[in-house]
Amino acid sequence: MRRQLFGNQRALRGFFLLMLALICIIALGHGEPVFGIDGGVTNIFKPLAQPAQEIKETSFLVLAVCAVIFVVVAGLLLYGLIRFRHRAGDDGSEPPQVYGSNQIELAWTVLPVLIVFVLILVTSRTIADIQDRKPPQGTLQTTIVGHQWWWEIRYPGLNIVTANELHVPASDGRGPRPTFLKLQSADVAHSFWVPQLAGKTDLIPNRENLMWIEPTKPGTYLGNCAEYCGTQHARMLIRVVVHSSDEFDRWVTEQQKNASVATNADEGRKAFFANSCVNCHTIRGTSAQGKFGPDLTHLMSREMLAAGVVPNTPDNLRRWVRDPQKIKVGCLMPNMQLTDQEVDHITAYLQTLK
Amino acid sequence: MATQEITIPVDRALGSSFVDRLHGLVVTVDHKKLGLMYIGTALGFLVVAGLMAVAIRLQLIIPNNTFLEPDVFNRFFTMHGTSMVFLVGMPIIAGFGNYLVPLMIGTRDMAFPRLNAFGYWMFLFGGLLLYFSYLGSPGLAGHGSAPDVGWFAYAPLTSRAFSRGTSTDYWILSLMLTSIGSTVSAINIIATIIALRCPGMKLMRMPLLVWLMLVTNFMILLALPGLSGAQIMLLIDRYLGAHFFDTQAGGSAVIWQHFFWIFGHPEVYILMIPAFACLSEIVPVFSRKPIFGYPIMVGATAMIGLISMSVWAHHMFTVGMTSVGNTFFAISTFLVGIPTGIKIFNWLGTMYGGKIRFDVPMLFCIGFLFQFLIAGLTGVMLAVAPFNWQLTDSYFVVAHFHYTLVGAFLFGIFAGFYYWYPKAVGRMLDRRLGLWHFWLFAIGFHLTFDTEHFAGLLGMPRRIFTYDAGRGWDTLNLIATVGALVQATAVLLLAINIVRSVKKGDPAGNDPWDAWTLEWSTTSPPPDYNFATIPTVRSRRPLWDLKHPEDPDWKYE
Numbered sequence: 001m002r003r004q005l006f007g008n009q010r011a012l013r014g015f016f017l018l019m020l021a022l023i024c025i026i027a028l029g030h031g032e033p034v035f036g037i038d039g040g041v042t043n044i045f046k047p048l049a050q051p052a053q054e055i056k057e058t059s060f061l062v063l064a065v066c067a068v069i070f071v072v073v074a075g076l077l078l079y080g081l082i083r084f085r086h087r088a089g090d091d092g093s094e095p096p097q098v099y100g101s102n103q104i105e106l107a108w109t110v111l112p113v114l115i116v117f118v119l120i121l122v123t124s125r126t127i128a129d130i131q132d133r134k135p136p137q138g139t140l141q142t143t144i145v146g147h148q149w150w151w152e153i154r155y156p157g158l159n160i161v162t163a164n165e166l167h168v169p170a171s172d173g174r175g176p177r178p179t180f181l182k183l184q185s186a187d188v189a190h191s192f193w194v195p196q197l198a199g200k201t202d203l204i205p206n207r208e209n210l211m212w213i214e215p216t217k218p219g220t221y222l223g224n225c226a227e228y229c230g231t232q233h234a235r236m237l238i239r240v241v242v243h244s245s246d247e248f249d250r251w252v253t254e255q256q257k258n259a260s261v262a263t264n265a266d267e268g269r270k271a272f273f274a275n276s277c278v279n280c281h282t283i284r285g286t287s288a289q290g291k292f293g294p295d296l297t298h299l300m301s302r303e304m305l306a307a308g309v310v311p312n313t314p315d316n317l318r319r320w321v322r323d324p325q326k327i328k329v330g331c332l333m334p335n336m337q338l339t340d341q342e343v344d345h346i347t348a349y350l351q352t353l354k
Numbered sequence: 355m356a357t358q359e360i361t362i363p364v365d366r367a368l369g370s371s372f373v374d375r376l377h378g379l380v381v382t383v384d385h386k387k388l389g390l391m392y393i394g395t396a397l398g399f400l401v402v403a404g405l406m407a408v409a410i411r412l413q414l415i416i417p418n419n420t421f422l423e424p425d426v427f428n429r430f431f432t433m434h435g436t437s438m439v440f441l442v443g444m445p446i447i448a449g450f451g452n453y454l455v456p457l458m459i460g461t462r463d464m465a466f467p468r469l470n471a472f473g474y475w476m477f478l479f480g481g482l483l484l485y486f487s488y489l490g491s492p493g494l495a496g497h498g499s500a501p502d503v504g505w506f507a508y509a510p511l512t513s514r515a516f517s518r519g520t521s522t523d524y525w526i527l528s529l530m531l532t533s534i535g536s537t538v539s540a541i542n543i544i545a546t547i548i549a550l551r552c553p554g555m556k557l558m559r560m561p562l563l564v565w566l567m568l569v570t571n572f573m574i575l576l577a578l579p580g581l582s583g584a585q586i587m588l589l590i591d592r593y594l595g596a597h598f599f600d601t602q603a604g605g606s607a608v609i610w611q612h613f614f615w616i617f618g619h620p621e622v623y624i625l626m627i628p629a630f631a632c633l634s635e636i637v638p639v640f641s642r643k644p645i646f647g648y649p650i651m652v653g654a655t656a657m658i659g660l661i662s663m664s665v666w667a668h669h670m671f672t673v674g675m676t677s678v679g680n681t682f683f684a685i686s687t688f689l690v691g692i693p694t695g696i697k698i699f700n701w702l703g704t705m706y707g708g709k710i711r712f713d714v715p716m717l718f719c720i721g722f723l724f725q726f727l728i729a730g731l732t733g734v735m736l737a738v739a740p741f742n743w744q745l746t747d748s749y750f751v752v753a754h755f756h757y758t759l760v761g762a763f764l765f766g767i768f769a770g771f772y773y774w775y776p777k778a779v780g781r782m783l784d785r786r787l788g789l790w791h792f793w794l795f796a797i798g799f800h801l802t803f804d805t806e807h808f809a810g811l812l813g814m815p816r817r818i819f820t821y822d823a824g825r826g827w828d829t830l831n832l833i834a835t836v837g838a839l840v841q842a843t844a845v846l847l848l849a850i851n852i853v854r855s856v857k858k859g860d861p862a863g864n865d866p867w868d869a870w871t872l873e874w875s876t877t878s879p880p881p882d883y884n885f886a887t888i889p890t891v892r893s894r895r896p897l898w899d900l901k902h903p904e905d906p907d908w909k910y911e
Contacts, residue, residue, distance in 0.1 A: 040826035042813025044744040052744075059741045066731040073727055076702055081720065084641070086709045094902075095709050099910060100647035100700075108699040109692065116688040119738065123688075124681045126740040131677040148516075183674075188511040189607055191672060191747060195813040199743020200672045204608060205510060206601035209674035222825075226672075226747040226815045228504045230511060231424050234818030330424060 041222050042195045049197040049215035049242075050178075051130040058126045065115065133212060140168060140179040146190030146203035148332060149225070149232040150294055150307040160255045161282070163294035164307045166240045167255075169248035171214050177245060178214035188230060194223030194240050202227055215242040220303075231330035237308025258285030259297045259353055268349025271342045280333070283353065293333060299353040306331065318347045383467035384882060388474050389453025390778060395478055396445040397849075402485075403437035404845060406430045411802070411838035414831045417823040427819035428502040433484070435505030436525065438759070440532050441481040443625040446767055448473065448539040450628055451567045453778065455543055457873035457880060458561045460552030460889045465545035466538075473539040480531030487524035501525035504817065506618060507588075509599035509610035514592050523592065526585045533578050540571035552872070554891040558652070559911070561871045561894065562645055565652050566631035569659045570624050576663065577620035584613035608673055615666035623662040626758065627655060629766025630697060633719050636773050637701050639869045640716035641708030644895060644907070647700045654693035654700075661690040671742045680739045687737035694730055698723065713867075714788035718769035721796050725761030729754060732807070747817075750810025753803045761799055768795075768848070775852070776866045780878045781859030787851040795844035801837025805830045870895035 047053045135141075144166070145152035153162045168179040183192060185203040192211065193200040201211040215221070225236035243251055272278070273288065280293035288296075302312055306328045310316040319326065322343050324333040338346065379391060410430050413422040422430065452470065456463055464470045487500045497519025503511050512522045547568050551560070587598040588610070597603040599610045638645045645651060667675065667683040675683075701723060710716065732754040736742050745751060768791075775783050809830045814821065821827055865874040874897055876885055893899055893907035 040812055040824070042825055044811055044813060051740075055740045055744055058738060059735070059744070062735055062738050062741060066734055070727065070731055073698065073702075074724065077705075077720075077723055077727075080702055080705045081710060084705060084708050084710050086711045090709060094642050095707055097644055097905075097907075097910075098646065098707055099644055100650065100703070104703065105647050105650050105696070105700075109696055112692045112695040116692060119688055119734070120685050123684045123738045123740070126738075127677050127680050127684070130740060131680065188516055189508050193747075193813075193815065195744060199740065200746065201674060201743070202672045204601075204673060206604065206606065207608065207674065223813070224815045224818070227508070228428075228511075228817040230516065231428065231502075233428075234424065234820050 042224075044195045047196055048217045048219070048221070049213050051198050051212070051214075052196055054126060054130060055199055058122060061122055062119065065119065069115070135180050135212070136176055136178065138175060138177050139212075140177060141182070142166065142168075142179055143182040143184065144192060144203065146183070146185040146187070146192075146225070146229070148187050148230050149236040149328075151192075151236070151238055152186070152294065155252075158252055158256065160252065161284075161295040162255065162298065162302070164238065164304065165302050166238065167248065167251050168213065168215065168240060168242055169245050170218050170242050171216050172245055174245045176214065178212050180210065180212045183209040183211065189227050190225045190229050190236070191227035192223070192238065193226040194221050194238060196221050197223075197240060200226045213240070215240075218242045218244050218247070222308075232328055235307060235309050235328055237304075239303065239308060254301070255298055259283045261285075262352035265345070265349040265352050268345035268347070268352075271338075271345045272349050275336060275338070275342070275346075277336075277346070296350065296353055299350055301354060314347065314351060317350060318343060321346050321350070383463075383471045385452045385456050385464045385467065385470060386778070386880065386884075388470050389449045389451075391474055392445045392449030392452060392477070395474075395481070396442045396449060397852075399437050399441040399445075399481060401845070401849070403434045403442060404842065406434040406437075408838050408842050410434065411835040413819060414821075415835040416832070417821055417828055419820060422819065424819045425499075425502060428504075428817075429500040431817055432501050432504050432525075436484065436501070436529070437481075439505060439621065439625070440529055441477075441484070443759070443763065444532065444536050445477050447567075447570065447625065447628045448477070448536065448543075450563075450632070450767075450770060451539070451543045451571065454774065454873060455546055455564055455567055456550070457777075457876070457884060458564050458871050459547065459550060459555055460872045460885060460891065461546070461550040462884050462888075464542050465549055466542050469538050470542050473535040473537075473542065476535030476538070477532050480528045480533075480535060483531060484524060484528035487521055487528075491519060491521045491524055493519055495519065497521075506611075506614050508614075509588070509607045510601050510605075512588055512592075512610075513600055515602070523589070526589055530582055530585055533582050536574055537578055540574040543567055543571045544575075552888050552891060558649065559891060559894050562634035562648065562651055563631040563871075566627045566634065566655055569655050570627040570631075573620050573624045573627070573659050573662070577617045577624065579617075580613050581617035584610060584617075587613075608670075611670050611673060612667070615669045616663075619666040619669065620659075620662050622755075622758065623658055625763050627658070629722065629763045630655065632766045632770035632773070633701060633722060635869075635871065636715050636719050636769050637704050639773075639867050640711045640713060640719070641705045642711075643704055643708040644870075644898075645700065646703030646706075648894065650696060651700050654696045657693040658690060658697075661686060661693070665690055668737060668739075668742070669746075671739045672746055684737055684739045688734070691730065691734055691737075698727060698730075713772075714783070714785060714792060715769045715773040715867075717789070717792045718765045718772065721792070722762050722765040722769065725757055725765060725799075729757035729762055732757065745810060747815055748810035749806045749814045749816055752816045753806035753810060756803045756806070761803065768792075771848075771852075773867065774873075775855070776859075776862030777873055777878045777880070779856055779859070780862055781855050781857075782862050782866060783851050783855045783859060787847055787854075791844050791847045791851065794840055794847065798837045798840030798842075798844055801840060802834045803837070805833045805837070809834070865897070868901075870898040872896055875900075 045056055047056050141157055143154040143156060151164050153166050169177045171177050183201055183203040185205040187205060190203040191200045192203060197213040197215055198211060201209050219242055221240040221242065223238040225233055229236065278288040278290055280290040282289050282295045284297040305312045305316055305320055309328050323335040324331050325335055379387065382388060409422060410427065413419050413427055452464065491499055498521035501521045501524060503517055503522055507525060510516060547564055590596040591598050591600055597605040599605045599607060601607050634645055634651060665683060665687045668687045671680055736745055736754060772783055772788055809827050812826045814827050862878045864877055872889055875889065889896065893911050895907045899906040899908060
């Protein structure tokens with residue numbers, strides 16, 4: 001009896017219907033809460049910028065085509081299984097032996113060819129549209145350099161260098177202000193992916209790639225490195241902060257200043273410059289000109305530490321200076337074996353870098 | 355097709371004690387034994403690499419989990435991927451080819467039996483060398499352990515600057531050994547098919563499985579040198595100071611990707627075509643009809659083989675190719691969908707008008723058809739380059755290729771296990787355990803990989819050892835991990851079934867499925883010499899002709 005339960009067509013049919021339902025969720029539930037889960041901040045179907053928006057539109061067309069194909073073919077499969085199942089009272093004779101039919105073969109060759117033709121047209125148009133866009137007047141030019149496991153962010157025209165948090169203007173009332181990103185890598189291959197803004201583009205050493213984003217809505221957008229790049233690949237997070245045009249100009253002015261020379265952290269400054277911190281980090285306006293680690297000139301203007309791993313709080317900063325390996329094991333900043341006092345002082349100094 | 359016994363002088367020194375039998379395995383050049391050794395070893399690696407997958411899933415069950423260290427996690431997914439492709443997929447193909455091709459074309463062994471044994475031992479020692487890296491690789495400086503560069507080992511992560519120690523060398527050398535094994539096995543199968551067919555078996559009368567084995571082994575010969583060549587260059591980079599992939603001295607990281615995927619994409623079809631082959635034998639028998647459109651199936655397979663050689667850079671839509679390059683590879687990828695679609699329709703055409711028996715092999719075939727349809731459609735989505743910019747390297751891709759390699763390839767291979775096990779062992783696999791295996795595996799599979807599609811759409815990148823809460827990935831990952839455990843249980847049932855049925859299964863007889871190809875005309879298991887007299891065939895289904903002398907196939911072909 002149990003055999004029947006497993007082997008019979010009803011169980012099979014139920015299984016197929018369940019799967020059909022799941023696929024319908026893929027096809028129709030795009031961007032909407034799935035299983036009660038809100039899409040969240042990295043949902044590719046909730047784009048808030050070009051070219052992610054255009055990609056979504058193309059994707060939906062493709063999804064629709066695929067959904068139709070699925071329903072037809074899975075329907076044919078299901079129908080065939082039920083209609084032509086071996087029945088209980090069968091006389092045991094063999095069914096008519098059919099070897100094939102050229103007309104039918106031709107039909108189900110031509111149909112996919114037509115579908116493929118449509119897909120080719122849609123795809124090539126979208127590729128050209130996005131990839132061959134020329135930077136218009138007022139474009140912000142940036143350079144992103146991938147490092148194991150953080151992002152160096154440069155604004156060549158503006159004399160700003162920062163890390164892990166890319167600030168860009170929104171295209172608002174003042175006209176289109178897209179940002180073009182020149183992508184490079186200092187070590188291994190990485191990939192820049194902020195799903196709500198654009199698809200991925202790889203950062204490959206000894207090569208220069210180009211991508212662009214044109215967000216319209218101020219806010220913070222999250223993303224990850226999307227090409228496996230070693231131990232801490234998972235913890236190489238990127239944030240893009242989109243400002244209104246005016247606010248972005250204010251941010252630029254702030255960032256262009258040299259590091260503040262506060263007087264209340266002299267001991268920390270001495271400790272910083274006496275240790276090998278300066279070999280890797282730059283603080284503009286001082287003798288610290290290291291290039292290996294992130295620029296610290298305006299460290300305190302950043303939301304997160306260690307490429308998005310922990311919030312930039314005094315406590316986390318202190319833990320980071322004490323032993324980076326505790327927060328991000330394998331990262332390339334070593335434990336400098338500082339005394340408690342040195343840690344306190346350096347942390348206090350870093351906090352003046354507003 | 356007489357099956358009377360003939361006396362063959364047997365070396366009496368080979369008794370039946372354990373040591374004798376082991377000795378028998380070591381010295382054997384018999385295609386059936388070697389085929390089973392290939393499959394058995396592959397199943398062993400399947401269990402090991404599968405357990406790694408379970409560990410990976412356990413690490414991802416909740417956000418910020420600390421079950422595995424980052425480096426351990428990275429080694430696991432590297433070893434999992436490398437093992438599944440090179441130590442499970444490739445030897446299973448060689449195993450099925452070895453065991454079935456001579457039986458199906460009515461001959462007594464492979465064209466080169468010794469080469470055959472050599473290929474198996476190359477594969478086995480290559481696999482053992484890969485796993486030996488866990489012990490041998492740390493070396494005196496304690497650098498590294500098993501390889502942790504991912505199964506496609508993108509440059510320059512593999513250069514000595516970023517991969518210190520010898521783990522990457524283990525990856526290179528062990529895969530080169532298994533590649534030697536795969537290459538000689540491919541040559542052997544091709545030579546056997548071309549040279550040793552029984553009288554009357556023209557090319558267009560071969561069982562489809564044999565045709566598909568021919569195509570897939572030609573693809574192995576064409577594709578593998580791309581990988582081996584790149585690996586040799588990498589080795590020269592690492593030890594002789596060359597700069598092929600050394601980006602700091604003007605080398606190119608992208609050229610490694612081209613080399614790798616020139617091998618890597620055909621590889622996907624190299625694995626898929628043998629699964630197609632199993633389907634093309636099993637679906638007709640359980641539908642009680644000949645395969646629909648045999649010549650079209652042969653042509654479509656050859657087309658897949660050809661086109662799949664020109665689609666490799668669809669793995670590289672994000673490396674910054676020109677828009678023309680991206681469009682070219684999008685188009686070639688769409689084109690490969692056409693022959694693939696034709697194959698699906700022909701299997702459907704075979705089932706239509708038949709009397710479908712839902713035995714375990716057929717259930718796995720149905721699972722294959724359903725899942726391969728979805729895998730194909732997500733493949734179409736990935737071929738749309740702009741969509742691909744969002745989907746690639748996300749969990750959507752992970753779900754897609756597991757749909758092809760588990761949902762389709764493994765389901766097809768499992769169907770083959772249940773179908774040919776009686777021939778190889780002489781006893782049936784237990785049907786009830788088989789049904790449990792099928793349903794648990796199907797349910798676990800869908801729990802894991804359906805949800806991973808959604809995780810990808812929600813922006814989860816692949817190969818991350820952990821993630822923060824609040825991205826909408828938590829529940830999906832939990833479900834995926836539960837599914838992995840269900841799948842592991844199902845595979846355990848398969849293992850129990852395989853071991854138990856050797857002694858306790860129902861006797862199979864020569865032809866338990868009432869099938870039509872030559873392997874079912876001899877005893878189960880077949881004698882050393884396969885056939886007492888070499889058979890003569892007049893059609894694609896010699897046993898149909900025998901069973902239905904009033905309505906033989908040769909009248910219509």
